[in-house]
Amino acid sequence: MQKPDQLSIENYNYELPSNRIAQYPLANRDESKLLVYNNRIHSSSFKNLADFLPKNALLIFNNTRVVQARLNFQKISGAQIEIFCLEPVEPTREIQEAFLHKETAVWKCLVGNRKKWKSGVLKMDFLVQGKSAHLLAERLSDEGEISFIRLSWNPANLTFSEVLEQSGKIPLPPYMHRKAEDSDRQRYQTIYAKHDGSVAAPTAGLHFTPFVFDQLKQKNIRFDYVTLHVGAGTFKPVSEEKLANHQMHTEQIVVKRNLIEELINNGNKSLIAVGTTSIRTLESLFWLGTKMHYFPNQPNYTLQQWEAYELAKMPLLTAKQSLQEILAFLDKSKSEIFRSETQILIGPGYEFKLIDGMITNFHQPKSTLLLLISAYLGEFWKTIYDYALANDYRFLSYGDSCLFLHPKGN
Structure with a gap:
């Protein structure tokens, strides 16, 4: 497995006209286009997804929930200050616990118009069930x-x-050149979102509807969930020429024991990840289990940006062996839930260990998400993206979808 740190990001650039970036979702989620690649390119509608999936496949979704993380304050002087909550610091760094905390908390934030806020406490009034409430912010x-x-x-x-x-706004991506509207509270959220923690939606899941889930069930296609809380770094383009100089963002993952057991017992049935966040979670599990095998008895395990490529130099475990290491870790800690953090950068040269296919949207030029796609498709990603641009596909978060199976050359 080759570490992609010396790759030039310019090789993962393409021209994306602004009018191809979807600013709003379609009226019906499952009416998005679906580009299917299974040794050839085929166009369909997302509502037909089940027709293209292998029998008895297992789909893995990310059930994180987008929070209203943008807080708009106004100083007495009239200056507008926006606070964008990124991740908790006190009293806990664990995201799901942080959202249940009461009274006060410290968060890492991005502050819009920060130069206008030298000192002082900002105040915002809002309503909760018709009663007055207020929020204070101190830098x-x-x-x-x-x-x-x-x-x-x-x-x-x-x-x-x-x-x-009650007080925040949905944090739409920066390439949507508009303010969040009331409709975004529902549409920039998957219908199965459960655990508060993301500042960006796992957008591959936005296309799923009750109708699509019913179609999956009729074909005996199973599904389960992981949780990866998506950070703002997902929108950060690679600005360095060489990947070695790019700092990948870290995100928290939560996986239940019963899913790990299901993955062990999945046998040769296809494992399809819904979205790049599900891919990063599943692939991280393999390397975290590998790390437990070679570096045992640590109180907790996280995965750094290039660590998978270093671990790959050691004798390779099977997927089953690696996942059994995580079960043993849970047994030792007497826990039903595995919590970790991953910074994994999946790029060309990476060899996928758990997933067989993926459902994903079309991604920004020069992004780590596009690098992940190219790791799976090879250079054929360019042909697929050219086809999508020539056939009126809509791009990015509110855009259309892809199903990739059996990459060319594999």
């Missing part, structure tokens, strides 16, 4: 573009999740 310190913000609220018995739900 504690800065590290580069990141600010550490203490947020406190009244009534103090509200959870932070409830505060954001």
Whole structure:
């Protein structure tokens, strides 16, 4: 498995006209186009997805929920200050726990118009079930573009999740050149979203509807869930010429024991990941299990940006062996849930260990998401993207979908 750190990002660039970037979703989620690649390119509608999936396939979804992470304050002077909550710091770094916390918390944030906020406490009034509430923000310190913000609220018995739900705005991607609207609260969310924690949607899942799930069930296609809380770094293009100089973002993952057991017992049935976040979670599981095997008895395990490529130099475990290491770790810690963090960068040269196929949207030029796609498709990604551009496919978060199976040359 070849480490892609010396690849030039210019090789993963393409011209994306602005009018091909979907600014709004279609009226019906499952009426998006579906580009199917299974040794040849085929166009269909997403509502026909089940027709193209292998029998008895197992689909893995990311059930994270997008939070209303953008907070708009106004100073007495009239200056507008936007606080974009990225990740919790105090009293806990664990995202799902942080949203259940009450009264006060410290978060890493991006602050829009930060130069206008030298000091002082910002205040925002909002309503909860018709009753007055307020949110205070205090800027504690800065590290580069990141600010550490203490947020406190009244009534103090509200959870932070409830505060954001009533006072915040959905954080639409920067390439949607518009403000979030009420409809985005529903449409920039999968219908199976469950666990608060993301500042960006796992967009491959936005196309799924009850109708599509019914079609999957009729074909005995199974599905299960992981949780990866998507950070703002998912939108960060690779600005360095060489990947070695790019700092990949870290994201928290949560996986239940029963899914790991199901993966072990899946046999030769196809494993299809819904979205790049599900791919990163599943592939990270393999390398985290490998790390447990070769570096046992650590209190916790995380995966760094290039660590998979270093672990690949050791005698390779089977998928079953690696996943059994995670089960043993859970047994030892007497836990039913595996929690970790991953910074894995999947790019050309990476060899997939768990997934057999993927459902994904079309991604930005020069992005780590496009690198992941090219790791699976090889150079054929260019042919597929050229086809999509020539055939009126809609791109990025609210755009159309792809199903990739059996990449060319494999």
